[in-house]
Amino acid sequence: MKIVIFGLTISSSWGNGHATLWRGLCRALIRQGHHVVFFERDTPYYAANRDLHDLPGGDLVLYGDWGAIRPRAVQALRDADVAMTTSYCPDALAAGDLIFAAARPLSVFYDLDTPVTLSRLEAGEDVPYLGPRGLRDFELVLSYTGGAALDRLRRRLGARQVLPLYGHVDPAVHRPVAASAAYRADLSYLGTYAADRQAALEALLIVPAMQRPLQRFVIGGAQYPQDFPWQPNIFFLRHMPPDQHPEFFSASRLTLNITRRAMAELGWCPSGRLFEAAACGTPVVSDCWQGLDSFFEPAREILLAQGTEEVVAALDLPSDSVRRIGQAARERVLAQHTSEHRAREMVAAFETARSSAACSGGKERMEA
Structure with missing residues (x-):
């Protein structure tokens, strides 16, 4: 599969929990034969603390302005099998519009911050990575949190098909070492x-x-x-x-x-x-x-x-x-x-969602 991701960051692990998870997951996906393209806005905070500069076997696209990178994103989506945006992606809404307009890829939202998303909704606060239609236009929603959270994503945000994709670890990185x-x-x-x-x-x-x-x-x-x-x-x-x-x-x-x-x-x-x-x-x-x-x-x-x-x-x-x-x-x-296990679970979720969409007659986006 060609998987295009619009996320918060993979290049800097400073002050966020996304980067380490994405690194393990992307490395595992690439090892399993998939091609990953990761779009990340090049913010000064992460640029000053960057500890990953490329994605071997995949593509890391750093951009400063959404308007300037939009043509490249459109091109990447043309032959993509899966297109995903995530929680805290600074251009989640604009990326979502491109994903929904693309004819080929399965549309996916991955909430790596489900408890924060739901608690902000309960408090009546704005959730900047969600548009007025919530999650109802995505063919698949993945959640870092399982259990009752999955039902709440369906009820509160209209998620049609939602599955958990939990945390994980890359054992090549995290392993017993000599104690300091x-x-x-x-x-x-x-x-x-x-x-x-x-x-x-x-x-x-x-x-x-x-x-x-x-x-x-x-x-x-x-x-x-x-x-x-x-x-x-x-x-x-x-x-x-x-x-x-x-x-x-x-x-x-x-x-x-x-x-x-x-x-x-x-x-x-x-x-x-x-x-x-x-x-x-x-x-x-x-x-x-x-x-x-x-x-x-x-x-x-x-x-x-x-x-x-x-x-x-x-x-x-x-x-x-x-x-x-x-x-x-x-x-x-x-x-x-491990990240390898989660990568396989992610791909299985993609395949299940794509089969479900095919059985229902294709993509059912932007319904009234």
Whole structure:
């Protein structure tokens, strides 16, 4: 297949979760014989922090002005099998118009931010990557979040055919590596500061650090406020580029996963960091949300914590038990949650949607 994508960014992993996911997915699609063309607006923020400059086996198209690049986009769509736009794509509406006007490609929307999309709709806020017709003109909608979110995308936005396409990890990038002494931790946490995660972070890391003053705790991330309740045994790494994540996780005896409120409320929304840590063989202590046990088996492949007691109990586990959990999680990731698996799922979704469209007599776009 020739797959044309209009997305937020693949060239810069700075300050967004899209780039790492797209890199793994595009590499897997290309390895599987597909041709990928990725259109990305060349914004100053991402240009100043670019850590990928081309897409081997595919095409990365950076552009500054939509009007100037529009003819090239039209040309790319002429022989495309699939054309996709995504959440937070800055030119999503204009790209959508081109996709709907093209005769050949299957039209797809991939929401990598479903909890944000739905929470903004509930609050009556504008969602800039959605037009007044919502998602009803796309032949296929993919969602980073499954479960009840799929029904809400149908009811609120008119999605005709919607399927989950969850997070994933590229094991060639995220794998066990030699542990760095600088990152060594009995319990680590990797994540940007978020007010809606603070209560959980205090219960699951800060209070355990207070109760275990001889153990080492590490937080990696950005935007932590000056009044954050640091403890003498909590060490801070202000920025952790994605290429350093394997070193970070490999140096952690345990690592903590805390889910944003909107994601936790919907459930069925595993973060990319969850798979990254597991791929590195690092045991994860996670907060609880619906659907988590579909991705990792509690107590065998992941540890769950609703409060401080469970975290302290995890810290007290024998080393051989901790290693077994980390190894079991890595085996689960390699068996089910790699970028290769998601690429195959994506292509299968395309084929199903195309068959469905053919059975219904072709594309049914822009209906009244």
